[in-house]
Amino acid sequence: MKKLTILALTGILLLSCKKTEESQGIQKQAEEKTVQEKKSSKVTPTVFLFDGSSMDQWRGYLSDEMPSEWTIEGGALTFTPGTTGGKNIISKETYTSFALSLDWKVSEGGNSGIFWGVHEDEAFPEAYQTGPEIQVLDDERHPDAKVARGTHRAGSLYDMIKAPDGLIKPAGEWNTVILKVNHTTNEGIVILNSKEAFRFPVHGEKWEAMISESKFKDWEGFGTYQTGHIGLQDHGDKVSYRNIKIKRLD
Numbered sequence: 001m002k003k004l005t006i007l008a009l010t011g012i013l014l015l016s017c018k019k020t021e022e023s024q025g026i027q028k029q030a031e032e033k034t035v036q037e038k039k040s041s042k043v044t045p046t047v048f049l050f051d052g053s054s055m056d057q058w059r060g061y062l063s064d065e066m067p068s069e070w071t072i073e074g075g076a077l078t079f080t081p082g083t084t085g086g087k088n089i090i091s092k093e094t095y096t097s098f099a100l101s102l103d104w105k106v107s108e109g110g111n112s113g114i115f116w117g118v119h120e121d122e123a124f125p126e127a128y129q130t131g132p133e134i135q136v137l138d139d140e141r142h143p144d145a146k147v148a149r150g151t152h153r154a155g156s157l158y159d160m161i162k163a164p165d166g167l168i169k170p171a172g173e174w175n176t177v178i179l180k181v182n183h184t185t186n187e188g189i190v191i192l193n194s195k196e197a198f199r200f201p202v203h204g205e206k207w208e209a210m211i212s213e214s215k216f217k218d219w220e221g222f223g224t225y226q227t228g229h230i231g232l233q234d235h236g237d238k239v240s241y242r243n244i245k246i247k248r249l250d
Helices: 002-041 204-212
Strands: 046-050 058-060 070-073 076-079 089-095 098-106 111-118 133-137 175-182 187-192 195-200 228-232 239-248
Touching: 089 111, 089 239, 098 111, 098 133, 111 175, 228 239
Parallel strands: none
Antiparallel strands: 046 239, 058 089, 070 076, 076 239, 089 228, 098 175, 098 239, 111 133, 111 228, 175 187, 187 195
């Protein structure tokens, strides 16, 4: 009788332990799920700055209005030069660390650019006075492609880092660029048509050294604003942009 009692008690204890383990397992799974849900809720979405149908995310630099030279043609945000220049546009919102992706197509002999870190102030009449630029260019026909050690060629960090040869499609064809600027890790990355082109610092001594060796060395305010607008350039030539998307990294 004693043995039976001991066996019964042992069985009860084993069953209790098993239930406790199962309960702890269920609780752990629930906790892990909660953690994952919290992480998911913090993920910053990728948003369209231009989806092919609306220019609502843009306005003119130093202006509340969108210049009439910028229109939507075939789902692309297109600049057609008019009689006066200075019709650069900027995003309505500002960004610090981000991943920007877009397609661009330039006309024959054309020139334009993609800015970031643009500080809007009447002290700077042009967006390029503060915002570094990824060059948009017809390398075959535009004279800029032949100067400044190649740092004015399409896809380059203008006047600072030359894009590798062979990554850019010719005028009249769409090119895709991804620009990542991360001030937390102090790294910028440029990807051209699915291939990484180059990396660079985005602030600090090395960034300042790059500026000091460029045409911008005496430009007050150039490349100094970590938070700023995204900009697209009026350089007097027809150019189109589409699928403009951005994701905040901060």
